[in-house]
Amino acid sequence: MLRIGIIGCGKIAQVRHITEYLNNQNVKITALYDVNFQRASTLGEKIGAKAYDSLDELLSSDIDAVSVCSANFAHAQNTIAALNTHKHVLCEKPMAVTLEECEAMVKAASDNKCTLMIDQNQRLARAHVKAKELIEQGVIGKVISFRTIFGHGGPETWSIDPGLNTWFFDKNKASMGAMADLGVHKTDLIQYLLSAKVKSVRAKVCTLDKKYADGSKILVDDNAFCIYEMDNGVIGYMIASWTFYGGEDNSTVIYGTEGVLHIYEDKDYSIVLNLKNGETVKYQLDAIQTNDNQTSSGIIDAFVDCILGKRENVIDGKDVLHAMKTVFCAIESSKSGKKIEV
Ligand SMILES: NC(=O)c1ccc[n+]([C@@H]2O[C@H](COP(=O)([O-])OP(=O)(O)OC[C@H]3O[C@@H](n4cnc5c(N)ncnc54)[C@H](O)[C@@H]3O)[C@@H](O)[C@H]2O)c1
Known part of the structure; x- marks a missing residue:
């Protein structure tokens, strides 16, 4: 034990x-x-x-x-x-x-x-595991581009110490905002799905709406808009946002030469596959976790199995370094207005 x-x-x-x-x-x-x-x-x-x-x-x-x-x-x-x-x-x-x-x-x-x-738990979500399998089987042909989004209304209602002066908005405690909080999930995910690394990033990481209790703008970002060029030639965009009020978006769409994979976009089906030949295939696997719907993520079983030698470390720290590097490069790109090679 x-x-x-x-x-x-x-x-x-x-x-x-x-x-x-x-x-x-x-x-x-x-x-x-x-x-x-x-x-x-x-x-x-x-x-x-x-x-x-x-x-x-x-x-x-x-x-x-x-x-x-x-x-x-x-x-x-x-x-x-x-x-x-x-x-x-x-x-x-x-x-x-x-x-x-x-x-x-x-x-x-x-x-x-x-x-x-x-805890890059998005890699363990069933639709993401299935989507990776479908992409590797070539079901949508050669991948051309993607878009991946993670947005909700912000962490100030989520934290155990809620409110506008939450540590999530405190530059000293959070350091970064939506880009690191949500953007790292989708950056890590897209690398996992495409078995490719982000090669370069062009980004706007900014504070559009969130304010402290005194009405001043928060000192960390509440939105990030990134264009990623992957090292296998695929190009796409990643959006992370704390200002999607009234609805969470946790979806990814992958566009290939033979069709399009919609992941966690349809409310009833976790994957909808639209093929160039007109066929549609729908997969009902699970619902993505949301702030209000916390289902088992599987991360603890993966961690325990790994310590007990029953499974490989599926999300090793060293495998997350590149996603973190991409987050830091996106922030740098936004400051300099230049494309940054990761
Ligand atoms: N993987 C995910 O999907 C996911 C989801 C939510 C939060 N998180 C991450 O989990 C972490 C915690 O977030 P949360 O939502 O639980 O926030 P929270 O505000 O609800 O809780 C944070 C807790 O940490 C405590 N704390 C702060 N500094 C500490 C320190 N130095 N030592 C010990 N305790 C300390 C606080 O007192 C508080 O109880 C954050 O880094 C957040 O980004 C990840």
């Missing part, structure tokens, strides 16, 4: 990590830590785990692995501290707030021979 510690006991820890660990027969959550001790303590009483006063105390307790679910700025520090005490780590996205930090996390995992998995 693996013993698990949770670092950061907010919304994603509660609705995803803890929920999915409790449904896994091979683990027991024994330790919790949050800068808000009361939050960890109340949760500990509910699930039968001990709340610790400090990260060091949690890491000194008898645990095998941790989930890092803290605010973005703390991911690298929490992850590296855990790896250096030989704990396996599942870290939330965005992996960290600088490329140097991301690279240091990968190095710490390698030095300590521990698993480092990043």
